[in-house]
Each structure stands twice: as C-alpha cells, then as structure tokens.
C-alpha cells in the first residue's frame with residue numbers, strides 16, 4: 082500500500098476512475114451508443130433505434146459474419162494443431178537448432194499484417210500454388226497471423242509441466258503416444274483452450290492481411306465493417322463492430338469459464 | 347528412432363511455405379523488376395517512413411506513461427474491483443484495433459461528442475469555439491494506438507508489481523519516504539525490465555499497425571503499412587509495394603530482436619533478484 | 621495394521637549391479653566410475669551430502685540418464701541400453717509426481733493400463749496395491765485432496781502395481797514433517813517385510829533413515845563411493861573420516877601410533893595418555909581416533925585403569941542439557957571431545973577436571989586426514 086491517508090487514497094481512486102473512463106469508458110460507451118443511434122447532430126444522439134443492430138441480420142452482414150466465424154474456427158484450429166505439434170517437437174531439439182526453430186515459429190508475431198498479406202498474394206498468385214482468389218489464401222493469412230500466438234502459449238505451458246510426470250509415466254511402461262494422450266495433452270488442456278480462444282478472437286478481428294488477399298466471395302466482418310464506415314454508414318459499422326466485439330468477448334469468457342469448471346477451482 | 351528425431355520437420359515445412367517463402371519473395375520482387383527500389387527515394391516513401399517512426403515513438407511513450415500510471419494505481423492503491431479493472435483493460439488486447447478507431451469517430455470526429463459539445467457551447471456562449479479536428483491528424487492515430495496498446499505495458503507491469511514484496515513498500519513508508527519517492531526509488535527500478543520489454547513490444551506493434559490508420563483514413567497520415575496497401579491494391583505496383591514492405595519488415599525484425607533481447611535480460615534480472 | 625500377503629511376492633527377485641558407471645552433465649562429473657551391488661531382496665541406502673550424485677545414480681538405474689561409461693544390470697540382465705519401461709523398476713521421486721488430473725485409482729492403474737492389461741486384472745491389482753499401502757479408502761480422491769504422507773503412499777502403490785523387481789526411492793520422506801516421517805519409515809520397513817523379494821535402492825541425505833531402514837549403506841561424495849558396508853558395521857567401524865562424520869556424530873582425535881600389541885590391538889598416544897584400541901591397517905605414525913559420543917562414560921577420578929578400558933583425563937568446557945541427554949563438551953590434550961550421557965543428577969561445573977572411560981572395542985583407528 083502506497084498511500085495511507087484516506088484523502089490521498091480517494092484522490093488516487095478518482096484519478097484512476099477518471100483515466101479509465103476517459104481512455105476506455107467513453108470510446109466503448111459511445112460506439113455502443115452509436116450502434117443504437119438514429120440521428121446524431123448535437124452533443125448526443127437525438128433519437129435511438131434498434132434498426133442498425135437489427136440490420137446486422139441482413140443477408141450481407143450475416144454472410145460476412147459466417148465467413149469470419151468459419152475462417153476463425155479453421156485458422157485457430159489449424160494454428161492450435163500447428164503450435165502444439167511445433168512446441169512438442171521442439172522439446173527434442175537442443176542447442177542452436179532449437180533457437181532458430183523457435184525464432185521461425187515466433188516470427189509471424191513480429192510481421193506487419195500487411196506484409197504477410199502481400200507476401201501471400203505475391204507467392205500464391207503464381208505457380209506452383211495458385212491460391213489467389215480462393216478462400217484458401219484468406220485461411221492461410223489468418224493461420225499465419227495466429228500461429229505464433231498458439232505456438233507461444235503451448236510452449237509456455239509445456240515449459241511449466243514437471244518433467245518428472247512424463248518420466249514416471251515412461252518408467253511405468255507408457256509409450257510416447259500413450260503419454261501424449263493420457264498425460265501431456267490433458268495437463269496442457271488449459272493452454273490449448275486459451276490458445277484456441279485467443280486465436281479465434283484475433284482471427285475474428287484480423288484486417289490487415291485480409292484486405293490484401295480476400296476474394297469478393299469471402300468478405301470477412303472487419304472488411305465489411307470498413308466498407309460500411311468508408312461509405313459513411315458509421316452507425317451500421319458501429320452496430321457490426323459491437324456485435325463482433327461482443328462475440329469475441331463471449332468466446333473468451335466462455336473459454337475461461339470452461340477452464341475454471343474443468344480445473345475445479 | 348530417426349523418424350522421431352525429425353518430428354519438427356512438418357511444422358517447419360508449413361512455416362517455410364506460408365511464412366519464409368512469401369517473405370523471401372517480398373524481398374526478391376523489387377530486385378527482379380527494373381528500378382524496383384526507385385520508390386525508396388521518393389518523398390512519399392521517406393515521409394511515410396519518418397511518420398511511421400514518429401507515430402510509433404509517440405504512441406509508445408504514451409503507452410508507457412499511461413500504463414505505468416494505471417499499473418501503480420491498480421497495483422498499489424488496492425480497491426475492490428482492481429482485478430476486474432485490470433482484466434477489462436486486458437481484454438482490449440483480444441479486440442480488433444479498428445474498434446477504437448471507429449469509436450474515436452464518435453468521440454472526436456467531425457460530428458462526435460467533443461465537437462458537438464464545442465458547437466453547442468459556441469451557440470450558447472459569447473465566444474465561438476473552433477471545432478477540433480485532431481482526429482484527422484497524426485495525433486488522432488497516436489491517441490488511438492495509446493488506447494489500444496497500453497494493455498501490452500500494463501500486463502507485464504502488473505505481473506512485475508505482483509512479484510514485488512509488499513513489505514518493501516510498507517517499510518519504506520514506515521521509514522518516512524513520501525509516495526512519490528517510493529515510486530521513484532523502489533517501484534520504478536522493479537518495473538524497469540517490464541517497461542523496457544513492454545515498450546519495445548509497443549514499438550513493434552505500432553510500427554506494424556494498419557487497422558487504426560486505415561479506419562481513421564486521414565488524408566495526410568500515411569504510414570508504411572498504409573503505403574504498401576496503396577501501392578499494391580490501388581496501383582497494382584507490386585515491386586514498389588514489396589520494396590516498401592521490405593523496409594517495414596527490416597524495421598519490425600530489428601524491433602523484434604530488441605524485444606527478445608530485453609525480455610531475456612528482464613527475466614535474467616528478476617531471476618537474480620528473486 | 622494387517623496387510624494382505626502379496627500374491628506375486630515370489631516374483632520379486634532381482635538385484636542391481638552397477639559397474640564403473642560414469643555420468644557427466646556438460647562438463648561436471650555427477651557420477652565417477654561408480655560401482656554398487658544391491659543383493660536381491662535387500663534394502664540399500666545411498667546417502668551423501670547434497671549434490672553428490674545420489675539422484676543421478678538412481679536415475680541411471682531407472683534409465684532416465686544414459687551413463688557415459690559403465691554397465692548396469694538388473695536381475696543379472698544388462699539393462700544399460702534399455703528404456704526405463706523395459707527395466708522392471710518402480711520409481712518414487714521426492715515430489716511424488718502423481719498425475720494431478722487422475723484419481724488415486726487411475727494413478728495406480730496407469731502402468732498396468734499402459735501395458736495393456738485387461739480391466740478385471742487391473743482392478744484387482746490396484747485394489748491389492750492400495751491395500752498394501754493402506755490407502756484403500758481413498759480410491760477416488762485426486763492427488764491434491766491428499767496429504768503429503770498419503771500422496772507418498774499412492775506413489776509407492778503406483779510404482780509397485782507393475783510388480784517391479786526393483787523399487788527406486790529418491791528421498792521419499794523429505795517432503796514430510798518429522799513425526800509423519802518417522803511413521804512412514806516404519807511403514808516402509810513393514811512393506812518390505814511383506815514383500816521380502818523386493819530389492820530397494822533408497823536415496824536419502826538423512827543418515828537416521830538409512831540406519832533404520834537399510835541393511836547396507838553406501839556413502840557418496842562428489843560422485844564417488846567413499847564407503848559401503850552393512851549398516852551396523854559401517855556405523856561401528858567407519859573406514860574413513862568422511863564416513864565417520866557423515867554417518868552419525870563422531871569425535872575424531874588426532875593420535876600418535878606407538879606400537880602394536882598382541883591380539884590385534886594397538887597403543888596410541890593422546891597428549892600424555894596411552895590408549896589401547898583395535899589395530900587398523902594404518903600407514904604412518906599419525907592416525908585419527910574415532911569415538912562415538914555415547915560410547916564414552918564418566919569414570920571416578922580415583923578409578924585405576926584396568927586392561928578392559930581406557931581412561932582419559934579431560935577438562936569440562938560446557939554442559940548442554942537436551943532433555944533426555946546431557947551433552948558435555950570437553951578438552952582433551954588441546955582437542956575438543958563431545959560426550960553424550962544419560963541425564964546427570966548434578967552436572968559438574970565447567971572447568972572441572974574429569975576422567976573419561978571407554979572400552980577399547982568402541983574405538984576405531986582411521987587414517988590421518990586433516991579435517
């Protein structure tokens with residue numbers, strides 16, 4: 082405790098409250114308000130409506146939502162598999178090779194999303210792999226953008242597992258796959274769940290790599306939101322953004338809750 | 347046995363195809379085109395480079411100041427709901443960055459809360475208050491990035507503060523040190539590794555940031571990622587886009603290396619203390 | 621506590637033989653040409669100070685570390701190149717390493733299931749092993765719902781479930797409180813009475829545990845074996861200074877060897893006093909006289925020295941009362957001597973001159989090594 086006097090403490094709380102309100106409360110509150118706004122000419126909206134939120138159910142945004150959810154599921158599941166495999170495999174590698182491989186697996190988290198998109202666009206618009214114009218290039222972009230996070234979270238979880246558990250299992254006669262299935266993966270479950278949900282959340286909000294590669298047939302929600310905002314339909318954009326954020330937070334909270342239930346804590 | 351030894355090969359192959367090969371092509375494309383690097387001499391590019399670095403530096407400084415302030419208040423002036431506040435700020439990390447840019451339209455935009463208030467005051471009062479259009483300058487981008495990336499400083503800081511022994515602060519207080527002195531002499535040194543690591547991560551992320559700049563869409567505010575997008579998608583000038591992306595990549599990788607080095611120093615430092 | 625006799629007790633029949641086992645970790649030699657024979661069905665304690673290589677030796681037997689040189693055999697079969705699962709061992713580590721997400725039953729059944737044994741056989745064997753360690757009432761608990769001592773029993777049951785020939789225990793009691801530790805020590809002894817064929821290699825840094833439990837003790841220091849022998853013999857006749865000091869407390873007095881007499885006895889001189897002690901093969905004129913504090917008693921000042929005892933004049937420095945014992949610190953010819961006595965009605969005051977008595981057979985001559 083830094084401050085002992087009640088007056089100083091309440092000053093500190095006031096400052097904290099004001100900061101949080103100003104920096105986070107006002108913008109988040111206003112975008113929520115905007116999603117319910119019919120007309121906004123004065124200080125605050127002059128009348129409210131649910132039509133923008135209802136509009137998110139129209140065919141076009143619904144298709145975008147579907148594309149985003151499918152992309153997010155596929156990319157985060159693939160990234161989870163990739164990250165888990167990579168983290169497990171790296172345990173057997175020692176020395177310099179290990180450092181280089183770690184670097185490669187972490188690399189995408191350092192890359193500008195735009196450059197990832199550009200690279201995929203350049204690489205897969207030519208033989209031998211022609212993916213440009215297909216859904217696959219969007220999936221590849223999202224996979225790359227979330228793979229490093231999945232790898233990092235699983236590797237961190239693995240590093241925390243006591244090595245003794247697997248050794249004891251080995252001495253009791255459990256083969257590598259049996260150990261993986263009965264010991265390692267169950268103990269990693271919290272990290273796997275967290276990696277999946279964070280990957281899904283990041284993929285749902287991915288914009289930079291997507292705008293470089295998306296085909297007209299596979300418009301994701303963030304791209305759609307940009308289109309609306311660019312056309313001046315800011316309240317519709319706000320409504321879709323609120324929907325996207327609420328969905329993301331719900332998925333994350335659900336995963337956290339599942340984890341607490343499974344952990345029995 | 348030898349198959350088990352090569353188990354790292356499949357993920358490396360995937361990374362090679364989806365990450366390394368495209369990156370190599372980005373670097374190679376301007377080499378193949380005649381005058382592929384010409385764009386790097388243009389004032390457009392140089393302006394974008396300077397602006398990108400400037401915005402990133404300002405945003406990072408803002409994140410450090412705001413993050414440190416919030417962390418000290420949340421970490422050392424306990425109140426009910428401190429954990430909840432920290433978690434809420436934390437969940438910003440998972441939200442799309444353009445959310446804040448879009449939200450700023452309603453706060454600082456031409457028809458937003460702030461300008462609406464100024465207009466109402468002007469009409470009611472004796473003085474005409476000019477509208478504020480800083481959202482469409484680079485400061486709008488900086489403020490949005492500070493909002494979005496402060497959690498990346500706050501999170502390691504709170505972790506570092508949790509490691510700090512409360513008795514240290516209590517004893518310093520009982521010896522008569524004023525709060526500001528405690529912050530400067532005890533809290534700040536303990537926070538330094540986290541500040542360095544969080545700061546370099548912010549620098550990396552703000553250099554790479556696209557969504558915020560794209561959504562705010564201010565005329566003069568062109569950063570490297572935005573320039574890459576314009577060259578590739580609007581002008582179909584892939585060699586120029588790749589040349590600019592190459593510079594952006596080099597900048598990012600240098601910052602990434604710095605971040606990893608600082609992270610290693612930070613963990614070693616705290617390990618030594620603990 | 622009554623225990624069911626283990627149906628498979630007869631199948632435990634494998635000794636351990638380590639010959640010239642060397643283990644290096646990046647430069648540091650953790651185990652240096654280490655040799656050890658553990659007879660089938662016996663308990664061998666491996667003791668030594670922290671970092672001396674005890675765990676490394678155990679892990680080499682288990683197969684978790686590959687020796688850089690040397691061979692390891694279990695039940696006469698060379699297992700040096702075999703994986704842990706093929707070695708017929710059960711292992712219990714300091715932290716127990718129970719699988720945290722599995723119940724007690726699942727933990728104990730793990731090895732049997734991993735080996736593909738049929739369900740009914742697994743259930744029967746698990747019940748048997750839980751009964752053996754007295755944990756049959758806790759089948760469905762998770763490890764975190766158990767006390768330290770209970771976790772330890774489950775870890776032992778898990779190791780025994782696969783009917784290993786050899787049980788490897790790495791400081792299994794060190795995480796427990798002193799009273800529970802004593803009770804568990806008795807339980808371990810009882811367990812071995814129930815499974816007389818089981819060979820046990822028991823690593824500890826607690827000499828008390830080793831003396832209580834093991835029939836033989838090996839002392840390790842810096843990766844080398846410094847002494848080995850039957851527990852009592854090693855305690856009564858330590859071969860060197862390290863063994864004397866590590867296994868129980870010992871007074872080590874510098875003496876001069878004067879000559880040998882008949883009957884395997886030697887005469888040594890301590891200050892102005894001549895003492896008769898069992899002879900030992902000692903080169904040189906200087907030696908260390910090892911005397912356990914509880915082997916020394918107070919003699920009447922007037923007592924004459926008979927052939928059957930040694931008398932030693934000493935000056936009392938300090939008296940410590942420890943409840944059931946009195947500990948006297950004395951000065952003998954400029955050297956410090958500790959004596960442990962049953963409680964004294966009237967302890968002498970510091971500064972008093974006393975005569976001490978000990979039987980020649982309770983003393984041991986050791987090679988002279990500076991301390």
Ligand SMILES: Nc1ncnc2c1ncn2[C@@H]1O[C@H](COP(=O)(O)OP(=O)(O)OP(=O)(O)O)[C@@H](O)[C@H]1O
Pocket residue numbers: 645646648649650668669670671672673674675676677825
């Ligand atoms: N994985 C390892 N890498 C490097 N050195 C190691 C490793 N394991 C052990 N050592 C070193 O080998 C030596 C022997 O270690 P070991 O764990 O066998 O000691 P110990 O006798 O079991 O000690 P303790 O009583 O503290 O458990 C020590 O010097 C230790 O530092």
Ligand SMILES: [Mg+2]
Pocket residue numbers: 674675676
């Ligand atoms: Mg050990």
